[in-house]
Amino acid sequence: xxxxxxxRISSKGHCIMHNNTGGTxxxxxxxxxxxRTAQDAKADMRRLMAEHHAEVPSSxxxxxxxxxQ
Numbered sequence: 304x305x306x307x308x309x310x311r312i313s314s315k316g317h318c319i320m321h322n323n324t325g326g327t328x329x330x331x332x333x334x335x336x337x338x339r340t341a342q343d344a345k346a347d348m349r350r351l352m353a354e355h356h357a358e359v360p361s362s363x364x365x366x367x368x369x370x371x372q
Contacts, residue, residue, distance in 0.1 A: 308355060320348065322355035 316332035
């Protein structure tokens with residue numbers, strides 16, 4: 304959320320995050336099981352963050368330097 308994503312908690316307790324490109328990722332409320340749930344949720348959040356950053360221009364590349372005077 305610190306980088307500009309929007310999130311909410313679903314009625315079943317999942318955290319659902321949205322980025323500025325329309326992508327979503329869901330994190331289940333219980334990540335303590337012995338299956339791949341936690342690893343899959345972490346990978347989904349990384350992909351969501353990568354998509355979010357891909358669409359936001361950095362302040363360095365957004366402004367071209369003007370001619371020297």
